[in-house]
Structures are given as structure tokens and as C-alpha cells.
Amino acid sequence: MTTPSRLLADVHLSEQHPARTALFLQVLGNQAAASTAVYLLGDIFDIWLGDDDTRPLAVSVATGLRALTTRGVPVYWLAGNRDFLLGPQFGAQTGVQLLPDPVCLDLHGTPTWLSHGDQFCVDDPAYQAFRHKVRNPAWQQEFLAKPLAERQKIAQGYRADSQYEQTLKPEAILDVNRTAIDALWTQSPARRLIHGHTHRPALHVTTLADASMATRYVLPAWEATQGYALAVDTQRVWLETYTA
Numbered sequence: 001m002t003t004p005s006r007l008l009a010d011v012h013l014s015e016q017h018p019a020r021t022a023l024f025l026q027v028l029g030n031q032a033a034a035s036t037a038v039y040l041l042g043d044i045f046d047i048w049l050g051d052d053d054t055r056p057l058a059v060s061v062a063t064g065l066r067a068l069t070t071r072g073v074p075v076y077w078l079a080g081n082r083d084f085l086l087g088p089q090f091g092a093q094t095g096v097q098l099l100p101d102p103v104c105l106d107l108h109g110t111p112t113w114l115s116h117g118d119q120f121c122v123d124d125p126a127y128q129a130f131r132h133k134v135r136n137p138a139w140q141q142e143f144l145a146k147p148l149a150e151r152q153k154i155a156q157g158y159r160a161d162s163q164y165e166q167t168l169k170p171e172a173i174l175d176v177n178r179t180a181i182d183a184l185w186t187q188s189p190a191r192r193l194i195h196g197h198t199h200r201p202a203l204h205v206t207t208l209a210d211a212s213m214a215t216r217y218v219l220p221a222w223e224a225t226q227g228y229a230l231a232v233d234t235q236r237v238w239l240e241t242y243t244a
Ligand code: MN
Pocket: 042, 043, 080, 081, 082, 116, 118, 196, 197, 198
């Protein structure tokens, strides 16, 4: 048995859920600290408007992550659709390493794709149009150049926009598109994918056209007082549940 790595997504940390934040910090100090590596697969923050955000929530999470990396646990961050503005300054402050989405890496001997998952939800054109806009480096540069208060105002405006809000509601998130997933398998011999975003935790096993077997793990979203991580070692993959 080896020390597992742990993968988490969709924690949705916000001031509205202090118990969830406390649980997340507790997991960083305990299970995460006893991991080979920790992979944060997006939407860890319910919203992130720039690395100059110094609200207490941001500071306490950054402090917890810094403590973890200082202990020698590598922590990787792959952005979600809510915290995609997290950038190099946060990385330098915490020691967290930013990953592109999707990324294919060796996870305890098994080549594995990691992704937040929203890019596979191509059946939602309104969401994909929004994603295309805000993932544009020019848009991001312009947005981040605005004062934080103005960014907060713009984000509130987005939330007031019913169509935009609709695309972010957990119950309204469309599932991944099978063809979009299949395109991934053609890009590398890796036959394992781990992602979040859809709030539809599952293990999907499919046989591909080349007769190989592909497995797709979908991480659960954290609840008010309950959290989850997928633990992976050389032998096994299992879900851990944490309760506040
Ligand atoms: Mn998401």
C-alpha cells in the first residue's frame, strides 16, 4: 500500500457556508497532509475575482494551502468555471502549482486525464459562449485591470442576469457530451479521466472503438457540512467522505 493522492473539486467555498470552509481547512491539515499529492480540480472557490482579493476567506484558504506545501505535499490547482481567474500571484503565495485544463499526467503509475469538466458540456451553447468570452486572455487582462470593487460589481451583474445564472445553477448544469469526452481518448493512450463540475458523481466505464476500456470518475460537489475526495494509489481508487 502506498500513500494515496487526493483529488477534490466543487468545494464552492464562500462566506455563506462557514462550516464547509472549516471542514475544507480541516481536510487540508489532515487527509491532504497525509497525501502523496493533492489535486484541486476547480470551483474550489465559489467565486474568485483576482489574486488581489484579500477577504478573510481567501486569506485563510491561502494560509492552509501554504502550510500544506510547506510540509512538502505538492498541491496542484486546475481552474474551474468559477475560479478561473486564480493566477500566478496566488500560486507564488501558496506554493500551489497551476495546471492547464485538461491535463494528462501519471497518477501513481496510471496515465490519467484531469479536468474540471465544464469544457465537455458542449450541449449548453449559452454557457460555452460565456466560457469562450471569459477564457480569452485579452478579456481577462482587461477585467483584472479594473479595481476589485468594480470587478465585484460586474460579477454581481452577471449573477443578476438570469440566463447566465441559469448556466451556473447545479441543477441546471447539463451533463457532459459523450462525443466531447471521446475526443479526449484519441489524444493520448490514457484511458482514465477524473473531473468534477456536473455535480453528478459517478464511475462510468465504456468500451472504446479500439476495444480498450475507458473509466471516467466524476467527483461529487461538497455539501454544506459534508465533503469528498477521490483517493488514488497504485492499486485502488476510492471515495472518502468528510463530515463537519
Ligand atoms: Mn464548475
